[in-house]
Amino acid sequence: MALGKIKPFFSKQYLMERKIFTKAGLLGCLLLMLLPFAGIAWSDHTLLVSRALRELTVWKNQDSIQAKSLKTFLAETEKELALFLAGQETWSRANLPNYAKCPENLAFVATGNSADILDRFYRAIRMNPGVKIPLYLCLLPGQVPGTRPVAPPQELTTLKDVGSMAFATYVRVSEGEMVLPFEVLCSATDEPDYGFDLGLFEDNLTGYGKIYGFGLQPFGNPNLEYSSQAPFHMGFYHEAGILYKFGAFLKQTHLDYRIFLYKALSEFAFRQNQPYWGWRFMGWGMHYLGDVSMPYHMKPLPGVSTMRMIWINLKSMLGMPKAQRNAVQLVSNRHTVLEEFQFQSIRKALQMNDNNSLLLTALENPAPAAAFSYEFLMNNASASSAGDAKRVDKALKKNVPEVLVSDPAVEANDRPEIKVILQTMQESGGAESVNNLTQALVPRMQQFSRDIRSFAEAVLNETRNKE
DSSP, X not given: OOOOOOOOOOOHHHHHHTXXXXXXXXXXXXXXXXXXXXXXXXXXXXXXXXXXXXXXXXGGGOOOEEOOOHHHHHHHHHHHHHHHHHHHHHHHHHHOTTOOOOOGGGOOOOOOOGGGHHHHHHHHTTOOTTOOOOSEEEOOTTOOOTTSOEEOGGGTOSOSOOGGGGGSOEEEOOTTOEEOHHHHHXXXXXXXXXXXXXXXXXXXXXXXXXXXXXXXXXXXXXXXXXXXXXXXXXXXXXXXXXXXXXXXXXXXXXXXXXXXXXXXXXXXHHHTTOHHHHHHHHHHHHHHHHHHXXXXXXXXXXXXXXXXXXXXXHHHHXXXXXXXXXXXHHHHHHHHHHHHHHHHHHHHHHHTTOTTOHHHHHHHSOSOOOOOSHHHIIIIIHHHXXXXXXXXXXXXXXXXXXXXXXXXXXXXXXSGGGGGHHHHHHHHHHHHHHHHHHHHHHHHHHHHHHHHXXXXXXXXXXXXXXX
């Protein structure tokens, strides 16, 4: 999904409440300004997940399942769900170091009232209560709608800019219709980018943001349409201690909360004999875990050293903000280019049925397996992505035309070349430039595949162990 013009933002209220007009606080404030918004990671998770998981043996033993609306699911499990969510809140407070506690008045209570059950659920898990959660499928490559009616992206997302959704085909599914678990899972993996995490902060000008308990938006521009989802799709777990000291906002991310919430909801649904929502919640959790393999979501400024970040901030404090603005624009442009390159490369390979594609091969041949856990997320998955950020950043600088990745006066998203990035690189640097950046992405796709496989295995094992 294309990113809009980046305008890093922090409110006066945010600064005053955190008393950051001290010397240390001022540096933290300026570090905040350095963070570009990058709320969208890989484009079209459905394509990536379908290729990564399609050969798993689990699908050989899966029959079709009955599609069930979220409202029906909630009504059928209301009492059990209330107990589960209370337990999940206790677990989150005990196990997620930077967890923002859910206000007690938002706790899900079994009332038997189906009229407001969706709203009660949305507020209990603190997601955008205006989300659209229809019954649908995103068609996989080679599939055709058949007798199912096609649904426009606007039926699925709250966003005005549908971005990469414009390239996909969605079909409506009726309540009770039989669907394949694989298709439900793959379709669901893209959903969190459809508006789930928008407007959740106090300064997002939404009524629910004022009561959800997440405080003020720590970074990004609350005035941009999808900016407010960034702190739920990014996690800065591997920065130098001095950055955390001067920029405590770096820890105010909620990625781990979303991953473990939807993992637990998936396990709950399976235990309640609700397979449709077991697979769909699993897909939601996979989305956030898939974002971890994107380097620009694990490092605030890939390619910029800690000392340089501090130096840039000091210059800005002295009234010379140009270096700061340049750093923000450059990293924003590189993130946009990487996302477009990945999306266009994968789609082209699938359209051409190119089974020799390095990226498709990487998805089918993941990094060595690892058991999923909180420690795995922190010490393996996120660490690997953050550690690879500098290498990927260098590959972009070396192989993509300078105007798109090395000119801070340019907004890459506004350039026509971005929509034909493969052709642009081919014309400027030849096949070698495309191949070099492809090679740089191979470890990222291998990690993506490894991580979501580990996640699926963890959910299914947990469900089997409690049967």
